Amino acid sequence: MDNTRWLFDKSRFQAQGFIHLPSFVHGADLESLQAEVLALISSKALMVPREGSEHFFKKYQSTSYCYVDRHEHVPTLAALINHPRLRHIVRELLPEEGLFHASLVQYHKAGEGQAIPWHQDIDPEVVGAGQMFNFLLYPFDTSLESGALFVVPGSHGNKRLPAGEPHGDLPGQMHLCPRAGDMVITDCTLFHKVNHNTSGRDRMSINMRFRNGALDRKQTSVGIYRNGRVNYGG
Numbered sequence: 001m002d003n004t005r006w007l008f009d010k011s012r013f014q015a016q017g018f019i020h021l022p023s024f025v026h027g028a029d030l031e032s033l034q035a036e037v038l039a040l041i042s043s044k045a046l047m048v049p050r051e052g053s054e055h056f057f058k059k060y061q062s063t064s065y066c067y068v069d070r071h072e073h074v075p076t077l078a079a080l081i082n083h084p085r086l087r088h089i090v091r092e093l094l095p096e097e098g099l100f101h102a103s104l105v106q107y108h109k110a111g112e113g114q115a116i117p118w119h120q121d122i123d124p125e126v127v128g129a130g131q132m133f134n135f136l137l138y139p140f141d142t143s144l145e146s147g148a149l150f151v152v153p154g155s156h157g158n159k160r161l162p163a164g165e166p167h168g169d170l171p172g173q174m175h176l177c178p179r180a181g182d183m184v185i186t187d188c189t190l191f192h193k194v195n196h197n198t199s200g201r202d203r204m205s206i207n208m209r210f211r212n213g214a215l216d217r218k219q220t221s222v223g224i225y226r227n228g229r230v231n232y233g234g
């Protein structure tokens, strides 16, 4: 996985709350990742069951198919979690103790209009910035039509998302269309969303989440949306 185009600029990351690292995975590793992720999403038994979640889909309009902690079924991903280059960034961000928290594959199927509205992965009033991070890896190219990653640079910290329309525009928003093999790292308090997949192509992301080892899992189980907060832990 040698990659000379790779660079992690910590001060830039800390200022804007995210960073886009092109071509983090490429060549044979990318091909394996693609094949393994396609195999994963073809197995409905490995997906988080959707029965009983109709209220959540309707209210929050977060509709992706999710595969949580299935990295043992995706050997290239399991290896990546412990890859020296990735662990180097984790150490830069969490010098005291950076713990692997969870993996999450999200799938927006062609023709279903799936999306993820504005959210913060953790409650910024409880945890704050610099404590938990998403390492998002894109196995295939994304586009504005299949679902761009929208972010508000500098929105990470202790502020909560303003109340409003789940997908409504926010001041300062911008979007990224990561290509196959790109990594986007975000602070979990950053305001971010994925717009609807209106394309004829499937859209997938892989998330490797790391947290400060001093954080208790109870502190990280609440996600913030523009129209409410959700305790994923139950």
Ligand SMILES: O=C(O)CCC(=O)C(=O)O
Residues within 6 Å of the ligand: 104, 106, 116, 121, 134, 136, 148, 149, 192, 193, 194, 204, 205, 207
């Ligand atoms: O799929 C993406 O691009 C972003 C996923 C996301 O918002 C998340 O995992 O919190």
